[in-house]
Amino acid sequence: KAGVTQTPRYLIKTRGQQVTLSCSPISGHRSVSWYQQTPGQGLQFLFEYFSETQRNKGNFPGRFSGRQFSNSRSEMNVSTLELGDSALYLCASSPGLLNTGELFFGEGSRLTVL
Amino acid sequence: AQKITQTQPGMFVQEKEAVTLDCTYDTSDPSYGLFWYKQPSSGEMIFLIYQGSYDQQNATEGRYSLNFQKARKSANLVISASQLGDSAMYFCAMREALNTGFQKLVFGTGTRLLVSP
Numbered sequence: 173k174a175g176v177t178q179t180p181r182y183l184i185k186t187r188g189q190q191v192t193l194s195c196s197p198i199s200g201h202r203s204v205s206w207y208q209q210t211p212g213q214g215l216q217f218l219f220e221y222f223s224e225t226q227r228n229k230g231n232f233p234g235r236f237s238g239r240q241f242s243n244s245r246s247e248m249n250v251s252t253l254e255l256g257d258s259a260l261y262l263c264a265s266s267p268g269l270l271n272t273g274e275l276f277f278g279e280g281s282r283l284t285v286l
Numbered sequence: 287a288q289k290i291t292q293t294q295p296g297m298f299v300q301e302k303e304a305v306t307l308d309c310t311y312d313t314s315d316p317s318y319g320l321f322w323y324k325q326p327s328s329g330e331m332i333f334l335i336y337q338g339s340y341d342q343q344n345a346t347e348g349r350y351s352l353n354f355q356k357a358r359k360s361a362n363l364v365i366s367a368s369q370l371g372d373s374a375m376y377f378c379a380m381r382e383a384l385n386t387g388f389q390k391l392v393f394g395t396g397t398r399l400l401v402s403p
């Protein structure tokens with residue numbers, strides 16, 4: 173069974189640009205959540221999608237957005253990039269609502285903003 | 287709000303020895319779940335072990351066990367017979383139920399474990 177796949181693994185952008193990251197969940201998983209990991213702030217919840225709808229969002233500005241497609245694949249977008257957006261962005265999938273099990277994480281997309 | 291505290295920024299252990307990584311938590315919810323994840327340098331978060339708040343026994347998964355002390359609000363990870371491949375960051379996390387019916391994980395700051403030969 174294939175795990176969570178994130179693309180691209182590494183990318184470099186400059187301030188003001190935008191970026192789109194992709195996440196393919198484990199087959200059959202309908203929930204995809206995103207986390208940002210930085211040395212200063214640690215791991216922080218960005219948002220979660222289930223059945224193509226954003227179910228909850230963390231404390232991030234509106235520059236951070238996402239969507240989920242009918243096949244459960246998800247994308248997140250960051251517009252008007254700032255230096256502080258440099259981070260490892262982790263995607264996690266789970267079967268869905270009221271899941272009591274663990275989240276399955278991908279290897280992450282490491283974004284560097286210059 | 288829920289909070290996870292990992293007070294050990296780094297730990298050293300010799301191969302084949304046991305090591306305990308500390309985790310304390312704070313929550314007012316009677317129902318919660320506690321997780322431990324391992325993050326190697328590749329970046330992927332690897333699930334290790336889970337403990338539910340109503341579980342009567344401490345969770346075990348191979349060389350990993352969770353020392354769950356509910357009254358003290360601690361959930362320490364014990365790794366027995368350490369291996370070189372255990373060198374990584376270790377995160378304690380708590381499942382926080384959201385009013386949407388979904389959940390998110392609240393993570394601690396992590397402990398970097400280094401296993402020496």
